[in-house]
Amino acid sequence: DMKIAEGKSTYVDFSAESDGKKVRLVSQVESGSYGLSQGWVVEKLMILGLSKSHLSSQIAFQLDGKPFTSSS
Template identity: 45%
Template sequence: MQQGGLISKAARTTPFNLVVSFPAGASNATAKGNLFLDDDELPEMNLGSGYSTYVDFYATVSQGRVKVWSEVQEGKFALDKGWVVEKVSVLGLDGSGGTSALEVDGNPVTSVSSIELSTSEQKYLEEAEDGEKTKSVMVDVNGLSLPVGKNFAVSWKMGIKA
């Protein structure tokens, strides 16, 4: 989703925030979504180099590792517009105690980077079947500048409190 604007033309120039939602407390799950971008002038959704871009987004959580990635078709349009993914939020994760080993496109993110990883615990009013309060974790990755028109991958490990 893009940020707001007073008119839709202004909103279309803002960075994208990608939101992934897994079932609450997920330790093994997948998610998928897609995005079609064009100049909003043509009545049909046609994919073509230079006037539209199509992106499939995927996410998995398995064995304490979270991965979010994209597969782009006809990326030239989005690259020419300069559109970027600025933030990735993943909801419904199992775990606590923080995150570690953040990688963007296979490269470890260092502490001197402008990319920030934050977690927050989500609690639910209903109790689980075993009588315990249900909770899950939301992870935000801020400060990204991932071109929408290029494939990308972001991954990290979920921490476990001892």
């Protein structure tokens, strides 16, 4: 059994789903303060199994349901 120790570890769980038109990526973070204190950031995500129509689509990000950019 894996345990997350506050101040000593960070756990991020990702899941993705598609309705055929949109892809939704969701992340849940436990004890994120440790990762932040270490300067950890997710630089790249790959979602496997997308159709070619998704590859050419515009990508938009939301954080807590609000539009998000790297400058936000």
